[in-house]
Every structure is written in C-alpha cells, then in structure tokens.
Amino acid sequence: MASYPSIDAELLRSFVAIADHGGFTRAAEAVNRTQSAVSMQMKRLEEDVLQRSLFERDGRQVKLTPEGQVLLGYARRILKLHGEVLTTLREPHMVGSVRIGTPDDYVMRFLPGILSRFAQSYPLVQVEVHCEPSYLLLQRRDLDLSIVTREPGTEIGQLLRRERFVWAEAPGFYTHEQRPIPLAMFNTDCFCRAWACNALDGLDIAYRVAYTSPSLSALLAVVGAGLAVSAQLQSIVPPELRLLGQAEGMPELPLASIMLLRSERNRSQASETLAEHIIEGFRL
Known part of the structure; x- marks a missing residue:
C-alpha cells in the first residue's frame, strides 16, 4: 500500500484563511500567527506535502490555482469533520x-x-x-x-418575536374579490381565525370559512390553488403567494407574540x- 504524508489540520486552517481573506497578511491575523509563519506553513504544504503549487499572485491579491481550488473543497470538509469530532468527544455530558x-x-x-x-x-x-x-x-x-x-x-x-398576521392569496386569482370571500383557516380554537373573522366583520365584508385544517401545509396548498384566502404570520407565508392589504380592501390584522x-x-x-x-x- 502506498504511503502518503499526512496533512496537519493547522496547515489546512491557514490555507482556508488565505483563500477566505485573499492574502497572507489578513489570513495571519485570522489564525493568530505571523505572516512569515503562515508563509512557511504554505511552503511546507506546497513543497513537502502535496508537491503542487496552490497559489497565484496577482499584484497584492493571492488567487488559488486549479489544484488549490480542489484542495479548498477538501480542506473545508476536513476541518468541519475535525470540529465535529472534537465537539463530540469533548462534550460527553451533552447526551x-x-x-x-x-x-x-x-x-x-x-x-x-x-x-x-x-x-x-x-x-x-x-x-x-x-x-x-x-x-x-x-x-x-x-x-x-x-x-x-x-x-x-x-x-x-x-x-x-412579535409579528403581524397578513392576508395571502395565490397571484392571478383575485380570490379576495369573491363574495363571500372563501377563507382557509386553522380550526376553531385558533385565535387568529377569530381575528380574521372579526376584522372582516368590522368592514362588513362577507366571508365563509371554506376550508379548515390543523396543518399549515394543507391550508397553504388550498390557497396556492386559488381556492381561498388565508391569514397567517407574515414570516411563514411562502414568497410565491401574494400579500393583501388595505390597497386591496382587506383589513389590517393585529400583531401576535x-x-x-x-x-x-x-x-x-x-x-x-x-x-x-x-x-x-x-x-x-
């Protein structure tokens, strides 16, 4: 079996720092070494360990050679695994x-x-x-x-966090213009359903709860098909749905905690x- 030299994790850490910071000076600061020490590390990595050129200098900038790009992917993976091993073995109480x-x-x-x-x-x-x-x-x-x-x-x-409830519908369907507006809401014990109904009642807008489910994915599927409008926290509304507000004649909804x-x-x-x-x- 062929024998190859091992690669010290500290060499890889300095190599990744050079790639991330674009030069030896800033990389040396990142790994808390002198620039000359980092240069010696890279000379050892190129000449003694890999016998491949890893860097190209372009003025003050340092770029990776094709071989350096290959090593960078492996180096990140090796360092990630290295960190996971140390975490696992040094934190035995976290089970x-x-x-x-x-x-x-x-x-x-x-x-x-x-x-x-x-x-x-x-x-x-x-x-x-x-x-x-x-x-x-x-x-x-x-x-x-x-x-x-x-x-x-x-x-x-x-x-x-505190976040506002918003109205959402599928783009291109204008479901909110139907009367009564078909709603897709959580089951009756959800206070956000009461908020939505009370807000529509306040503007005397006719509606009907057409779809109910305890599952958010089910409600969003109904809305995405253009079958109903729903009221949900803004952060959980998928970007492909259209938000509705006062410009569309829909009432503003409260903040939830x-x-x-x-x-x-x-x-x-x-x-x-x-x-x-x-x-x-x-x-x-």
Missing part, C-alpha cells in the same frame, strides 16, 4: 433527549436551521419534535420546551442549550 413542542406553523420556516446548527454542535442529543396547536401545547406537561403563539396581553414565557416556554420540572443542560439555539434562530 440525552429534548422534547420540543411547536405549532405546525414554525416547522418549515424556523426549525430546519435551528436543529441543523444544534445537531452540528451536539450530535449525541436526541430531539423529539411534537407538532400541535398552541392551545394544546399549553396543556401538556411532558415537554421540555414549547413554542406557542399568544395574543398581546396574554404572553407567558420568553418572547421570541411568539413565545418560548420552558418546563420547570424537566430542565437539563441539553434543553437549555437548545433553548438558546431557538432564541437565536427566531432572531434571523
């Missing part, structure tokens, strides 16, 4: 499970990024996601964390750390 409850509303919009970042840092923690409406989540006592939507003045827990609830009985380091990721994720 176990966290049970989180959330309405269907936030699953596609917020959770993928939150859970992806959490899994990268704490791959041994198992996360159970329970999707239920807010009013049901408030009744549960077996969850470590819950994300719920609350009316102003009824907030409990920690505020993640998205809150994070922590269990008083089931707190753990894993649940508190995931809570921090959730707080950060809702700021994005």
Whole structure:
C-alpha cells in the first residue's frame, strides 16, 4: 500500500484563511500567527506535502490555482469533520433527549436551521419534535420546551418575536374579490381565525370559512390553488403567494407574540442549550 504524508489540520486552517481573506497578511491575523509563519506553513504544504503549487499572485491579491481550488473543497470538509469530532468527544455530558413542542406553523420556516446548527454542535442529543396547536401545547406537561403563539396581553414565557398576521392569496386569482370571500383557516380554537373573522366583520365584508385544517401545509396548498384566502404570520407565508392589504380592501390584522416556554420540572443542560439555539434562530 502506498504511503502518503499526512496533512496537519493547522496547515489546512491557514490555507482556508488565505483563500477566505485573499492574502497572507489578513489570513495571519485570522489564525493568530505571523505572516512569515503562515508563509512557511504554505511552503511546507506546497513543497513537502502535496508537491503542487496552490497559489497565484496577482499584484497584492493571492488567487488559488486549479489544484488549490480542489484542495479548498477538501480542506473545508476536513476541518468541519475535525470540529465535529472534537465537539463530540469533548462534550460527553451533552447526551440525552429534548422534547420540543411547536405549532405546525414554525416547522418549515424556523426549525430546519435551528436543529441543523444544534445537531452540528451536539450530535449525541436526541430531539423529539411534537407538532400541535398552541392551545394544546399549553396543556401538556411532558415537554421540555414549547413554542406557542399568544395574543398581546396574554404572553407567558420568553418572547421570541412579535409579528403581524397578513392576508395571502395565490397571484392571478383575485380570490379576495369573491363574495363571500372563501377563507382557509386553522380550526376553531385558533385565535387568529377569530381575528380574521372579526376584522372582516368590522368592514362588513362577507366571508365563509371554506376550508379548515390543523396543518399549515394543507391550508397553504388550498390557497396556492386559488381556492381561498388565508391569514397567517407574515414570516411563514411562502414568497410565491401574494400579500393583501388595505390597497386591496382587506383589513389590517393585529400583531401576535411568539413565545418560548420552558418546563420547570424537566430542565437539563441539553434543553437549555437548545433553548438558546431557538432564541437565536427566531432572531434571523
């Protein structure tokens, strides 16, 4: 079997810094080394380890050769795996499970990024996601964390963000001009449904609740087909739908509060750390 020299992770880290910062001087600052030390590292990487030229100089700028571009992709992957190994082995206490409850509303919009970042840092923690409406989540006592939507003045827990409800329909259908307006809304226990109906009543606009479901994806599918108008939090309305406002004769809807609830009985380091990721994720 052929024997090849190994590549030190510190060499790759300096190499990636040069590629990201476009030069040796700024890269040296990023990796907390002198410029001469970084230059020696790259000389070793090019001449002793890979025996390939990795850089082209264009004035003060440094560009990667084709071989350097190939190495850059591998280097990023190697350093990512290197970090994951260290995190996994140095944080053995971060194991176990966290049970989180959330309405269907936030699953596609917020959770993928939150859970992806959490899994990268704490791959041994198992996360159970329970999707239920807010009013049901408030009744549960077996969850470590819950994300719920609350009316102003009824907030409990920690505020993640305040956001306005908006009207949405499929572009090109002008469903809002029908009388009565067909609505696609969550089931009757959702206060946002009451908000939508009360707002239309206030302008004496005829409507009918034509479609109901506990599933956001089902409601958005109905709206996307041009069959109904819906009222949802602005951040979870897909960009392919058209927002409606006063210019279209639709009433303005109130702001809602998205809150994070922590269990008083089931707190753990894993649940508190995931809570921090959730707080950060809702700021994005």
